[in-house]
Amino acid sequence: MNPPLLAAALLTLAAAAQTATDFSLNPSVPQRFPLAGRHWPHNPGDASVCLWPGDALAAVSLTIDDNNAPDHPWWLQQAAARDLRLTWFVITGRVGTGANWGTWDAFKKLAAAGHEIASHTVTHFRAPGGASPDVAWEYEESKKQIAENLGAPPTAIAYPGSPAYKLNDPALAAKYYLAARGFTGRLNPANALNYFAVAASNTATLRDPSDPSSEIRQILEKTDGPGARFWRGWLVLYSHDVRKPGHRQKITALLDFIETRRGDLSLRPFSETALYARNRDASALSTAGQNTPGQIVLRLTRATDAAAFPAVPLTVKVRLPDGWETVAARQAAAPVPARLVRRDNLPFALVEITPGAGDVTLTP
């Protein structure tokens, strides 16, 4: 690209960042809110949106790149035994071209088992004859191929790695996807997520969970060290060939540790986690001023510029009046999931509320 064209492209990017529908395209994302521990609202009727689904402390998403069909049985066995849902980033042009690349039938089976199938471009930026890849085509065509073969379009992409990594274009990816995974960085701060360059850690180079500076413990444990900003953050893992010596042991050590902290972790696939966080960042909660000892009314609004991505339910924690032994919730006219939890013997509700979808009424 010549200098004037490059300058024009940079200007376009800057304009996109200013008028973007959310914070996604700004690579130096500002801190959107201070990090704190789990919030327990004080007065009956007080409420807050939970940082992660189910009031988890932190989030983990497991992703697998480059099709890696020979790894499918091992991952499926791990996922079934541990009740995990994974994300496969698929190079769509390679499907059906050999044993390593898998078949659409195989990916259909993964999708049917509840896993996410997402894009890893058509060619991994390896165009035939060494031609320069057409990035827009790679993003758009891979989405089309997954939609045609699996019946639903993917909502996320993982950028192909080096040497062509620098060709990836977050603004362009945002036209086709709700989030994109990159390779830079290892962990994501919850209050400064860059949704089109989500950082990821390679499972082959993970630190052992017994190490306090390991990735998983950095997101779970509050420290004063340089990793403090990752406390309560999002650990996204990416994995290649698990048949390499020692690799499975590294992953199972992490998965075993995750099981011991299950109640503290959100373990959803990549897109679901990103979509929860994007909705959270674009929502505002208010009490509708109609609280009585027998009823609490809440309103969760959504920024008007959030229309570019779908609304998904957010977990809202509500301090209930002392005497409540049970809780039921309705949004607009429909019942929504709500459960009562206690802390210091005081009742709270965790309610699943979709932003912008009407007032929510809680009753005992």
Ligand SMILES: [Zn+2]
């Ligand atoms: Zn790759």
